[in-house]
Amino acid sequence: MNRVIVVGSVNQDVTVKVERHPLPGETLTGNGLSYRLGGKGANQAAAAAHAGVETVFVGAVGADSTGDSLRDELAMHDVNMEHLATIDTASGSAFITVAANGENTIVLDPGANGQVASGALDAITDLDSSDVVVLQGELPLEVNIRSIKIAAKVNARVVWNPAPAISLSDIDLTAVTVLVVNETEAGIALDVKVPEGIEAALEAAEHLRALGPTAVLITLGEKGGVWADGTSNGHFPATKPSRVVDTTGAGDATVGVLSAALAKGYSFPDAVAEGLKAGSAAVENEGAAASYSVITPLA
Template identity: 45%
Template sequence: MSRIVVVGSINMDIVNRVDSFPLPGETILGKGVAYLPGGKGANQAVAAARAGGQVEMVGAVGEDSFASALLDSLEGYGVGIAGVAKKPGSSGLAFITVADSGENQIILAAGSNGEVRPEDAGDSLLAGAAAVVLQNEIPWETNLAVMKACRRLGGIRLVYNPAPVRPIPEEAYGLVDLLVVNETEAEGLAGIPVSSPEEAEAAAKVLIGRGAGSAVVTLGSKGAVYAEADGASLFVPARKVKAVDTTAAGDTFIGALVVAGAEGKRAAEAMAFAAAASAVTVTRSGAQASIPSRDEIHRKLAEDDRKPE
């Protein structure tokens, strides 16, 4: 089983369900509130563990009433928590509004995620990992320190999901083995429109041109594009499902993709595995609770293979 370390955010998601999103200045009635463990880092860790990886989480929770629930959730899904520190103050919070269409809007309050320091992700936690996964919900200085450590330690595939999107310093691109972005993030980084597979491939090549070893651009219901530095690329269509909640779809895709890559699957097979995982996730409500197991991913792949053209 491949060892994967996720360094990133751990949040409590406070989820409001609504018929449709409010307009600026508008007050609407919600359809219910739920408190669900989430955070990009934690979601990706759970997704990787559910997909079959041996996963360890590195991050932080606060000293509030949410901390134990967040740690229990990670452990319950098989994620190691020895690398999770406790920081003064509140845990990270995400205020999520989900419309009946399945789309969502998210506001983050960093809390303890903003206190994750380079020393919290030291070499002893990273050494020997097949892959290390990063996002943008902890301080940049910590991400950069982890990137440099992975290069120094050697043999570690560095996967970076720069979300929420912000400019990536030039020096960092060359430290990234796989850059994973959605269409909005690809537009923000590459500076070109991204709404089709062709545009996604063009954006991926811009990012690779800056030094990334390879790139994936996800396009939601349109699928995803993978590109490599040697010019090779491929497109994987999204699986056809009825979306209920897209909250953890991207995180599930990344977690499953990292596991497939760590197991040595070829790009096309790894992308198909990740697409199937993401497709199952959007048919369920919540973040971590919606993430499928390895068996469920394989069942989805087999089910789609049996469907007539």
């Protein structure tokens, strides 16, 4: 069916702008307070939908006004919410500060995301090998592990972006099609510190492939990203944005569009290129999913 099916988190992003990030124990005055759709799962679903692929979201919101707002905002991005549950608890929230240079810090309260059932993907009874299942790290680990197994039963492709990062050394990744991490997350996944630089990142990508996934993408921010797929590897420089306003959600734009490209039949390197292009464009506007109007449908 060539869908992107995101099993993931949905949060309300509470964002405030500051000149610089506060030091420990320091209070700063900010401005521009905003409340927007967020959560890595919701962001990636929105990005995939903007890329022109049917996108289904599997997750949960709380039985509160925030949950109602999050449903409304997901609908604005044309994401299918048939499998978005409502749980009798608070919706997830993320508290974000964005500095003048566009860099952000985030504190997360998972709320309803922490209560998503491990077998949530079972609700997609027509899951098949043409679908791409997208996972992150903001749901309980057992949800991701079970989702990988469910996808493997029908040979659906799996894109896993384990962020917040965890060690992956003891996790079976053989059914993961694409593992996506940034430089810092790559080091945590491998239980080592990854030195800066393209060559070190390429080496880390090969080490991550040795853990089992078919292919790996390590995103490098303004330096683009490196990839490895077992037959080849490479580096794609970043497309230089016209301005940097807010980096929140740039990585999610990359994952969402990469997944959409795979669903449309793109080769892995070409899907990586499309994903990185979307991530670079997303930093030109405020917000996470709110910035994805720059993403255009893939051919």
